[in-house]
Amino acid sequence: MPVQNLDEESSAWLRRLSADSRDRAAAERDLHAKLVRIALAEVRRRQSRTPVAGPELDDLAYQAAADAMLAILAKLGDFRGESRFTTWAYRFVILEVSGKLGRHYWRNPPVALDAAQWERLPDRLGLDPERHAEAAGILAEVRRVVDEELTSHQRRVFIAIVVDGIPLDALAAELGVRRNAVYKVIFDARRKIRRALAANGYLAEPGREQR
Amino acid sequence: MSESRKLEEFLRTDPRDVGCDDALAVLHVYVDLVAAGQDAAGRYPGIAAHLAACGPCGEDFTGLLLAVTGA
Numbered sequence: 001m002p003v004q005n006l007d008e009e010s011s012a013w014l015r016r017l018s019a020d021s022r023d024r025a026a027a028e029r030d031l032h033a034k035l036v037r038i039a040l041a042e043v044r045r046r047q048s049r050t051p052v053a054g055p056e057l058d059d060l061a062y063q064a065a066a067d068a069m070l071a072i073l074a075k076l077g078d079f080r081g082e083s084r085f086t087t088w089a090y091r092f093v094i095l096e097v098s099g100k101l102g103r104h105y106w107r108n109p110p111v112a113l114d115a116a117q118w119e120r121l122p123d124r125l126g127l128d129p130e131r132h133a134e135a136a137g138i139l140a141e142v143r144r145v146v147d148e149e150l151t152s153h154q155r156r157v158f159i160a161i162v163v164d165g166i167p168l169d170a171l172a173a174e175l176g177v178r179r180n181a182v183y184k185v186i187f188d189a190r191r192k193i194r195r196a197l198a199a200n201g202y203l204a205e206p207g208r209e210q211r
Numbered sequence: 212m213s214e215s216r217k218l219e220e221f222l223r224t225d226p227r228d229v230g231c232d233d234a235l236a237v238l239h240v241y242v243d244l245v246a247a248g249q250d251a252a253g254r255y256p257g258i259a260a261h262l263a264a265c266g267p268c269g270e271d272f273t274g275l276l277l278a279v280t281g282a
Contacts, residue, residue: 038278041278042274042277042278045274045277046274082239082240083239083240083242083243084243084279086279087242087243087246087275087279088239090275090279091235091238091239091275093278094271094274094275094278095235097274098267098270125217125218125221126216126217126221127217138218162221167267168265168267169267178232179231179235179267179268180230180232183230183231183265183267184230187224187230190221190222190224191224193222194222194224197222
């Protein structure tokens with residue numbers, strides 16, 4: 001399907017990167033340079049939230065740019081002009097950075113999988129037993145839902161993400177599943193916990209919980 | 212009701228939330244609308260709901276927006 005109504009810059013990128021372009025090598029160098037710049041900026045923006053650091057972080061950025069470049073060239077025919085070409089292309093490198101940070105997390109993880117640090121749950125949920133009279137009841141109900149209403153897989157995901165604070169992308173990488181699969185488990189767990197807390201009078205109103 | 216705001220935010224789910232796969236599939240379109248000052252959330256309420264709730268997708272949105280705006 002031909003791409004129509006493109007802005008001038010996007011048209012130029014497609015023209016330069018086309019297979020029969022004499023300017024293709026230069027265009028690939030130009031695009032790669034942009035991807036490297038963006039990847040480096042992105043890993044530095046996220047560095048306070050990842051155990052990956054130092055030269056490994058820069059290496060990760062260069063790898064992300066290289067892999068994004070390959071994906072962009074392989075999928076050039078998929079570009080439909082729904083956005084500017086550069087926005088479409090930069091999406092690849094941003095997602096590569098996310099995926100690689102998730103996988104690299106396990107090289108030096110601050111928390112092991114299945115650590116089950118339940119003592120941290122009050123802080124994770126912002127509950128202080130000294131300030132919230134019902135905190136103990138809320139925490140017990142959360143624990144009951146996790147133990148009794150979640151499947152073993154759902155329970156493992158919930159404990160890793162919510163109790164142990166493992167980054168969602170890191171858990172997805174470790175389990176070999178997509179980010180969406182982990183998100184959906186947490187989404188459903190939140191609905192179940194909300195229903196249980198409302199049924200026991202800890203929440204004044206159920207709110208929106210249908211999906 | 213004495214639960215904390217953090218707990219309330221954690222438990223809040225939006226039925227319009229489209230999930231990660233659908234949000235990431237059009238992230239470039241959504242970001243271009245935001246960068247152009249258009250009503251991206253109005254046009255894609257399910258994407259907006261998801262980006263507000265999902266930390267990793269929200270990070271990707273912020274990173275891509277910064278990349279295209281050069282900020």
